[in-house]
Amino acid sequence: xxxxxxxxxxxxxxxxxxxxxxxxxxxxxxxxxxxxxxxxxxxxxxxxxxxxxxxxxxxxxxxxxxxxxxxxxxxxxxxxxxxxxxxxxxxxxxxxxxxxxxxxxxxxxxxxxxxxxxxxxxxxxxxxxxxxxxxxxxxxxxxxxxxxxxxxxxxxxxxxxxxxxxxxxxxxxxxxxxxxxxxxxxxxxxxxxxxxxxxxxxxxxxxxxxxxxxxxxxxxxxxxxxxx
Numbered sequence: 738x739x740x741x742x743x744x745x746x747x748x749x750x751x752x753x754x755x756x757x758x759x760x761x762x763x764x765x766x767x768x769x770x771x772x773x774x775x776x777x778x779x780x781x782x783x784x785x786x787x788x789x790x791x792x793x794x795x796x797x798x799x800x801x802x803x804x805x806x807x808x809x810x811x812x813x814x815x816x817x818x819x820x821x822x823x824x825x826x827x828x829x830x831x832x833x834x835x836x837x838x839x840x841x842x843x844x845x846x847x848x849x850x851x852x853x854x855x856x857x858x859x860x861x862x863x864x865x866x867x868x869x870x871x872x873x874x875x876x877x878x879x880x881x882x883x884x885x886x887x888x889x890x891x892x893x894x895x896x897x898x899x900x901x902x903x904x905x906x907x908x909x910x911x912x913x914x915x916x917x918x919x920x921x922x923x924x925x926x927x928x929x930x931x932x933x934x935x936x937x938x939x940x941x942x943x944x945x946x947x948x949x950x951x952x953x954x955x956x957x958x959x960x961x962x963x964x965x
Contacts, residue, residue, distance in 0.1 A: 760855060761808065763857065764804060764808075764852040764853065764855060764857055765801065765804065765852070767852055767857040767860065767861065768800045768801060768804050768848055768849055768852040768853075768857070768860070769797060769800070769801065771800070771848045771852075771860055771861060771864050772796045772797045772799075772800040772801075772845055772848060773796075773797065774864060774868070775793075775796050775841060775844060775845055775848070775864065775868075776793040776794070776796045776797070778868050778871075779792075779793045779796075779841050780793050782871070782872070782875060783837060783841070784835075784837055792838060793841075795842075795845075796841070796845045799842065799845045799846065799849065800845050800846070800848045800849040800852075801849065802849065803845075803846050803848075803849025803850055803853060804849040804850075804852050804853040805853070806849075806853065807849065807850055807852075807853025807854055808853050811853070811854065844864070844867065847860070847863070848860050848864065851863070887930075887931075887932055887959070888930070888931045888932065888933060888957055888958065888959060889928070889929070889930055889957075889958040889959075890906070890928070890929040890930070890931050890955070890956070890957055890958075891926070891927070891928050891929075891955075891956040891958070892925075892926075892927045892929070892946065892953065892954070892955055892956075893921070893924070893925075893926050893927075893953070893954045893956075894924045894925055894927070894949060894950060894952060894953040894954070895923050895924035895950055895951075895952030895953065896924055896925065896949060896950055896952075896953065897924060897925065899918065899925060899927070901949070902925070902927060902946075902949065902953075903915065905942065905945045905946060905949065906929060906931065906942065908945075909938050909941050909942040909945065910931045910932065910933055910938060910942065911932055911933075911934055912931055912932040913929055913930075913931045914929060914930050914931070915927065915928075915929055916928045916929060916930055923952075924952065939957065942955075943955055
């Protein structure tokens, strides 16, 4: 029992000498707050059509994990060398479907790096400036307008003419953007994000889509988090 107590005191003392406990807790707190701000911004203003809320839940553990790694590297050369060897066997094979997801992951890692290097003020200023620039660019491009009728549209058709299908959408909806195209054995599978201003527009749209061919199917899914 005494051995365990001495061992614990030794490691706590070593940690305190290399990284002050108050500094460690402050950096964790600021990293958590900044990761939370990034999460909220991405959920409400991101353009990815995947489940942004679920993806953004990774920001906090990623930021804190990066902070921990930097703290270890900074506190001990021996531990940093061992950490490099351990991480060299790790392989990440998760596919990033949208470049925007990668951008937010890099920003989250940057928060962890800055706070782990005891630069929380730099991290805070950088995140505020970056998000402000992103917000201004969205205002300039008009991406923050139109809060109603935001839709994810999937069309499966036996037609091979993309322009013909797109023309129907463009003729009835004020905003249409193609997000994904898959070629089937016969025909196409298309995914769009769009905005509708009234139910009448959707009623006319589904009639026109139905008239394209007997093998054309339309699926509409409301996506209130989309900014279109």
